[in-house]
Amino acid sequence: MPSQNVEIVRRAHEALNGGDMDTLVVPCDAAFRLDLSDRSFNPAVGLVDRSLVTRKRRRPPRMRSTAA
Secondary structure, eight states: OOHHHHHHHHHHHHHHHHTOHHHHTTTSOTTOEEEOTTSSSOGGGOEEETTOOEEOOOOOOOOOOOOO
């Protein structure tokens, strides 16, 4: 991977970890959309797109087996 790409990914990763969405979306296309709802402890985190609009999504609770 070219070093320029490595640097872009490194900065994006740091921005995401720091909650800095302004920096995260700088290299992104206008149609960029990041869905972290399935990758988070809190699925209500929602979606972040290029316009920095967050849409919260609720999922039904997971069913747990009660069989012993």
